[in-house]
Amino acid sequence: MGNDQSSEINDLKSNARQMRSDAREREEALEVWTREQTEAREERERKASEEREREAMEQQLKDDRHKRELEKLANQLKQMDIDRKNKEDIQARAEEIKLRKEKEEEIRIIEERMRKEKEEKIRIREEKERQEKLRAEIEKKRMQNIAELRAEIEKxxxxxxxxxxxxxxxxxxxxxxxxxxxxxxxxxxxxxxxxxxxxxxxxxxxxxxxxxxxxxxxxxxxxxxxxxxxxxxxxxxxxxxxxxxxxxxxxxxxxxxxxxxxxxxxxxxxxxxxxxxxxxxxxxxxxxxxxxxxxxxxxxxxxxxxxxxxxxxxxxxxxxxxxxxxxxxxxxxxxxxxxxxxxxxxxxxxxxxxxxxxxxxxxxxxxxxxxxxxxxxxxxxxxxxxxxxxxxxxxxxxxxxxxxxxxxx
Structure with a gap:
């Protein structure tokens, strides 16, 4: 009986030890599993974090690229606006130059016409004076000729x-x-x-x-x-x-x-x-x-x-x-x-x-x-x-x- 109890006790102790061993193994296994789970979770979290970082980076890159594109577009629009303003300025200056040239040409034409009119008036006056002088000479010669013809015809x-x-x-x-x-x-x-x-x-x-x-x-x-x-x-x-x-x-x-x-x-x-x-x-x-x-x-x-x-x-x-x-x-x-x-x-x-x-x-x-x-x-x-x-x-x-x-x- 005593042996039976000792055996039982030993068995119990053995079982207890086994149980403790099993419990330690389970704890170790749990600890391992927990660690593995933790590591896996941490790995997942790390990967998720990396993924998020990558996505965040990609998003940042996209945002940066979009920003750059927006900035580029804004710059282009700004440049286009500048170019448009420059073009308008150029056109305005060109139109101003054109109008100035047209005005200058108009003034030149008017001055040329006035010059020609003045020359024509001078020419007409000179021609008139020449014609009057010529008529006077012709008239003088004609009167002389008339006098000569009269003198001849009388005789x-x-x-x-x-x-x-x-x-x-x-x-x-x-x-x-x-x-x-x-x-x-x-x-x-x-x-x-x-x-x-x-x-x-x-x-x-x-x-x-x-x-x-x-x-x-x-x-x-x-x-x-x-x-x-x-x-x-x-x-x-x-x-x-x-x-x-x-x-x-x-x-x-x-x-x-x-x-x-x-x-x-x-x-x-x-x-x-x-x-x-x-x-x-x-x-x-x-x-x-x-x-x-x-x-x-x-x-x-x-x-x-x-x-x-x-x-x-x-x-x-x-x-x-x-x-x-x-x-x-x-x-x-x-x-x-x-x-x-x-x-x-x-x-x-x-x-x-x-x-x-x-x-x-x-x-x-x-x-x-x-x-x-x-x-x-x-x-x-x-x-x-x-x-x-x-x-x-x-x-x-x-x-x-x-x-x-x-x-x-």
């Missing part, structure tokens, strides 16, 4: 245009110059202008004769001789109407007058049929220069006169007649051009343009005086050559008649 007489006149030809004492033209073209006023050109003044006016109420023609009804110098006589005629020129006897009447078969005081009927052989020749009434008178305001009169007269005149006198265009101071440039063209087409090249003295106009410009004096000189020259031609024709006719009479006898 010149038939045959005086030849340098070496034929002694066998006896020229007439006076040259008769016939004026022919349509109704109302200013022949009578032209006579006054001619007298003014020769004398430099008009003391005696050649007046138109009044026409009967039932007479359809020019104001001058009779032929009228007007002496403008000692040796030159103009023969004014009744105007030729459109109804006259179409008559058969109009051109015959012209030749009758040229041949000296019509008195200066006789009435003229252009369409009346006359027999030249029945009329006596008066040598003092012969006309050796013909002047056709036209108004610049009526080009139709050119065709009226030229159609019948020019061909007959050319055949009789061997040269084209002279022409005077009156009313040039009242005509338009187009009217003058049309008149000149019509005369050239008719073969008339010696044309003198004049304005006439009228009741309202008592003076005659120097240029027209000069033209009329030149006309007179041309009349003398043409008259001498026509007289010479007609003289030769008459001599040939006399020889022909003499030979015919000899043959008849």
């Amino acid at each position: 010149i007489k038939p045959g005086g245009s030849f340098e070496f006149p034929d002694d066998d030809i006896k020229f007439p004492k006076r040259l008769n110059i016939g004026l022919y033209g349509a109704t109302g073209i200013g022949k009578t006023s032209l006579m006054n202008s001619l007298k003014f050109a020769v004398k430099g003044e008009l003391k005696e006016t050649h007046r138109e004769q009044a026409a009967p109420d039932d007479f359809e023609g020019g104001h001058t009804t009779r032929r009228m001789a007007v002496r403008v110098t000692r040796y030159l006589t103009f023969v004014d005629n009744r105007g030729i109407g459109a109804e006259d020129i179409v008559k058969e006897g109009a051109a015959d009447e012209l030749i009758i007058q040229l041949e000296g078969k019509r008195s200066f005081a006789s009435e003229v009927e252009w369409g009346k049929s006359s027999r030249p052989d029945d009329l006596e020749v008066d040598e003092t009434k012969k006309i050796y220069c013909t002047v056709l008178v036209f108004s610049a305001r009526s080009v139709t009169a050119v065709h009226t006169i030229i159609g019948k007269f020019v061909e007959r005149l050319l055949k009789w006198q061997g040269r084209f007649p002279l022409a005077v265009i009156t009313h040039v101071d009242d005509a338009t440039p187009e009217q003058l051009d049309n008149m000149r063209l019509a005369l050239r087409m008719a073969g008339i090249v010696d044309v003198y343009e004049v304005a006439n003295i009228t009741n309202e106009k008592k003076d005659l410009e120097p240029v027209y005086q000069e033209n009329l004096l030149k006309l007179l000189h041309k009349c003398v020259k043409d008259g001498d050559r026509i007289f010479e031609l007609r003289h030769e024709i008459e001599l040939e006719e006399e020889k022909r008649v003499t030979r015919k009479n000899k043959l008849a006898n």
Whole structure:
């Protein structure tokens, strides 16, 4: 029993020791497990901490990167704003410079225009002065020429245009110059202008004769001789109407007058049929220069006169007649051009343009005086050559008649 109890006690002690050993092992195991758990927890906590630190670092890096990006973006925006402001400043300066340049260019253009205007005014003034000086010189020369022409025309007489006149030809004492033209073209006023050109003044006016109420023609009804110098006589005629020129006897009447078969005081009927052989020749009434008178305001009169007269005149006198265009101071440039063209087409090249003295106009410009004096000189020259031609024709006719009479006898 005692042994049993001792055994039991030993067993109990052994069990107790075992239990203590087991408890120590369990404690150790628990301690190990606890330590391991602790270490594991600490490891997890460490890893978690590291993870958190890593995440925190990554987040910080992200935050830093984001911050840098934000700062960079902010800087970029700031720079863009600066650039925009700089660009605006540059544009503003450029616009300012542009406006300044435009203003400067505008000022330059204005100054240039003002300079050119000033130069143009100076040029115009100088040109005007030059023109006035030139006109004064031309006017002076023209007046000198007029004085010389007047002095010459006062002395010149038939045959005086030849340098070496034929002694066998006896020229007439006076040259008769016939004026022919349509109704109302200013022949009578032209006579006054001619007298003014020769004398430099008009003391005696050649007046138109009044026409009967039932007479359809020019104001001058009779032929009228007007002496403008000692040796030159103009023969004014009744105007030729459109109804006259179409008559058969109009051109015959012209030749009758040229041949000296019509008195200066006789009435003229252009369409009346006359027999030249029945009329006596008066040598003092012969006309050796013909002047056709036209108004610049009526080009139709050119065709009226030229159609019948020019061909007959050319055949009789061997040269084209002279022409005077009156009313040039009242005509338009187009009217003058049309008149000149019509005369050239008719073969008339010696044309003198004049304005006439009228009741309202008592003076005659120097240029027209000069033209009329030149006309007179041309009349003398043409008259001498026509007289010479007609003289030769008459001599040939006399020889022909003499030979015919000899043959008849």
